[in-house]
Amino acid sequence: MKPPRPPIILTLVCLVLMGGACQAGVYVSAQTTTPFTASTPFSIPACNATIYFAIDGSYSQAALENDTWVFSGLVFINSVTLNSFNVSAQDCNITLYFSELFRGYLRGQEAGLLQYNLTGPGIQRFNFGLSPSFTANPRYRDLMVRFSSEFFTNSSEVARLGEGWQLASDGTVTVDGAVTGASIMYVDYSNMYKETSLPFYLQHSVTLTAVSLMSAVVVIGLVLRFKPGKKPRAEESR
Amino acid sequence: MSLLSYVDTAMILFIIAVIIGAIAILKLNSNKTRRISNLRLYIQIAAVIGIFLGLIIGPFNGPDSVWRPLGVSPRSNLLGVDALGSQFPDGITAPILACYIPNGRTVTCAIWQIQSYIFPFWNYSRGYDVFYALTGLEMLLIVFSSLIAASLLLGRSFCGWLCPFGLYQDLLTRLRRLFKKRHLTLSKKKIDQLSQSRWIIIAVIILASVVLGSYALFGFEIIPGTALDTGHDALHSGIVSYVNEPYCLVCPERPLCILVQCAVGSMEWSYVSQIAYGPFYIAGWYVTSINLAVLIAVSLLAFAYRRFWCRICPMGALTALFSSHRPFNRVALTKLDKDREKCTKCGVCKRVCPMDVSEVYERKGGDVTASNCTLCLRCVEMCPYKDALKVKFAGKTVAASKDWLSEKG
Numbered sequence: 008m009k010p011p012r013p014p015i016i017l018t019l020v021c022l023v024l025m026g027g028a029c030q031a032g033v034y035v036s037a038q039t040t041t042p043f044t045a046s047t048p049f050s051i052p053a054c055n056a057t058i059y060f061a062i063d064g065s066y067s068q069a070a071l072e073n074d075t076w077v078f079s080g081l082v083f084i085n086s087v088t089l090n091s092f093n094v095s096a097q098d099c100n101i102t103l104y105f106s107e108l109f110r111g112y113l114r115g116q117e118a119g120l121l122q123y124n125l126t127g128p129g130i131q132r133f134n135f136g137l138s139p140s141f142t143a144n145p146r147y148r149d150l151m152v153r154f155s156s157e158f159f160t161n162s163s164e165v166a167r168l169g170e171g172w173q174l175a176s177d178g179t180v181t182v183d184g185a186v187t188g189a190s191i192m193y194v195d196y197s198n199m200y201k202e203t204s205l206p207f208y209l210q211h212s213v214t215l216t217a218v219s220l221m222s223a224v225v226v227i228g229l230v231l232r233f234k235p236g237k238k239p240r241a242e243e244s245r
Numbered sequence: 246m247s248l249l250s251y252v253d254t255a256m257i258l259f260i261i262a263v264i265i266g267a268i269a270i271l272k273l274n275s276n277k278t279r280r281i282s283n284l285r286l287y288i289q290i291a292a293v294i295g296i297f298l299g300l301i302i303g304p305f306n307g308p309d310s311v312w313r314p315l316g317v318s319p320r321s322n323l324l325g326v327d328a329l330g331s332q333f334p335d336g337i338t339a340p341i342l343a344c345y346i347p348n349g350r351t352v353t354c355a356i357w358q359i360q361s362y363i364f365p366f367w368n369y370s371r372g373y374d375v376f377y378a379l380t381g382l383e384m385l386l387i388v389f390s391s392l393i394a395a396s397l398l399l400g401r402s403f404c405g406w407l408c409p410f411g412l413y414q415d416l417l418t419r420l421r422r423l424f425k426k427r428h429l430t431l432s433k434k435k436i437d438q439l440s441q442s443r444w445i446i447i448a449v450i451i452l453a454s455v456v457l458g459s460y461a462l463f464g465f466e467i468i469p470g471t472a473l474d475t476g477h478d479a480l481h482s483g484i485v486s487y488v489n490e491p492y493c494l495v496c497p498e499r500p501l502c503i504l505v506q507c508a509v510g511s512m513e514w515s516y517v518s519q520i521a522y523g524p525f526y527i528a529g530w531y532v533t534s535i536n537l538a539v540l541i542a543v544s545l546l547a548f549a550y551r552r553f554w555c556r557i558c559p560m561g562a563l564t565a566l567f568s569s570h571r572p573f574n575r576v577a578l579t580k581l582d583k584d585r586e587k588c589t590k591c592g593v594c595k596r597v598c599p600m601d602v603s604e605v606y607e608r609k610g611g612d613v614t615a616s617n618c619t620l621c622l623r624c625v626e627m628c629p630y631k632d633a634l635k636v637k638f639a640g641k642t643v644a645a646s647k648d649w650l651s652e653k654g
Contacts, residue, residue: 213332214332214379214383217386217387217390220391221391221393223394224393224398225576227578228577229576231576231578232576
């Protein structure tokens with residue numbers, strides 16, 4: 008093998024340096040984040056409510072707008088990330104815990120699980136920043152609310168839409184039936200429906216392949232059976 | 246993700262190793278009456294490893310799983326989601342009892358698919374945490390097309406050579422032999438009755454799928470309480486009810502799959518064993534008490550009678566329907582062929598058959614592939630007359646009986 012010539016090495020070095028520079032650029036241009044801890048209160052004085060997160064994390068931006076905390080770039084130490092999250096409460100204190108749903112099993116979909124504890128009777132509102140399709144079409148979503156901060160337990164019942172919780176047209180989930188806590192599971196499938204823009208043969212490629220495969224086998228079977236010069240002998244045995 | 250990830254590479258190497266091993270068994274095995282049987286056992290074990298690779302490299306592997314370093318499910322990389330997309334994310338339809346849940350959906354039992362697509366996904370192109378871009382009707386078309394193609398290609402050799410539950414029963418047979426106990430034999434009448442019962446089981450499965458899924462199909466419950474999980478905002482029906490797959494509630498294979506999954510640590514036993522809710526039966530997550538009872542009963546029966554479950558297996562019945570019954574038998578490519586001139590009616594084929602198939606012995610000649618025949622080729626292996634029995638694929642002889650008595654001297 009011929010040893011690499013100096014110009015090639017030089018080019019490679021330049022490429023590596025350029026890559027490093029690009030990476031550095033990313034870090035330089037990244038937004039600064041503000042850390043918070045589990046004891047950091049996010050108060051809403053006008054509504055007599057305070058919001059806490061159960062575990063530490065950070066956010067890019069947070070602001071109280073119209074009695075609603077508007078977060079962007081939320082990152083928790085359990086690796087859960089929410090690009091956009093709005094929360095408000097009324098006459099209660101809530102402690103929120105987000106967890107990753109199905110450990111990345113749902114690929115390409117926005118999915119999450121919010122569990123929260125509650126002190127005091129009141130109303131809670133959450134907006135997870137999901138697509139407009141999430142609200143517009145039930146085919147595009149999974150949304151389950153249980154009035155227990157524990158999820159996947161037999162004691163916690165799934166509440167019907169309208170029985171203690173509502174879904175607004177902007178995707179805001181309003182819970183007014185929780186007593187000690189609740190959990191909200193959501194999956195936004197609208198990304199998956201992008202396939203409908205594909206041409207017919209791609210939208211139905213698996214069906215066409217399966218049917219073609221079966222047809223091919225049948226045709227081969229027929230050709231072999233009725234091949235010229237070959238006498239069918241299936242009925243000989245009876 | 247690269248096209249050929251290391252998981253794919255491992256799968257390809259695994260397949261190459263299996264082929265080399267199979268050739269070695271054929272070449273090195275000196276016992277002419279055990280050569281095919283040994284090869285079959287080897288293929289069965291290899292198939293189980295291949296099929297259940299999704300167990301240890303499965304979608305449920307979390308960051309804390311000991312198997313996590315191996316990567317994600319091969320379904321993601323090789324066969325399943327990425328290959329079939331959201332059109333058919335459950336994996337390749339296979340006419341074997343390879344349980345949907347634990348195998349990582351590399352391949353999936355066709356019975357599960359038929360039930361599931363009849364019930365929950367009929368007009369609702371999405372299942373529990375799985376998205377389907379197609380309607381249930383179209384997915385049924387895929388399942389039946391795949392099933393018919395597979396059956397026409399290889400017949401019930403799936404039962405004899407690939408099915409994990411077939412291997413389990415064969416191992417029970419070997420265990421019985423260790424105890425030097427002779428197998429029991431069913432009468433011809435009983436065998437026929439069991440064979441007929443397969444069609445009843447299939448009818449019950451389909452009927453039960455429709456009845457239990459009535460809320461999803463017709464908008465009302467035929468049996469009250471079967472539309473569970475009514476709080477599911479998106480579905481308004483029992484999409485995650487535990488009765489939506491009636492056959493899976495009684496399938497003897499499922500507990501085995503789950504137990505193996507627990508054993509390798511990709512599922513927690515506490516999660517499996519907790520009691521789920523249901524108005525007329527008690528069921529746990531994935532494994533029901535009925536599953537366990539059927540498994541115990543079938544294990545005892547399979548210990549006494551060779552391949553007992555295969556005689557009533559609805560999966561085997563479907564494969565047989567599409568390979569050895571009219572009109573499918575006319576175009577089936579894999580056939581057991583008997584030469585009437587060379588057969589002396591010695592009856593060895595009938596005695597050695599683990600399924601007690603009598604057609605090979607009784608029929609005069611030509612295609613003798615029977616509905617119960619799993620194409621294990623034990624008869625071909627044991628027939629002492631050269632070319633009296635042959636297995637043909639697309640008209641070409643793949644294996645033939647040998648004059649092993651005189652060859653032995």
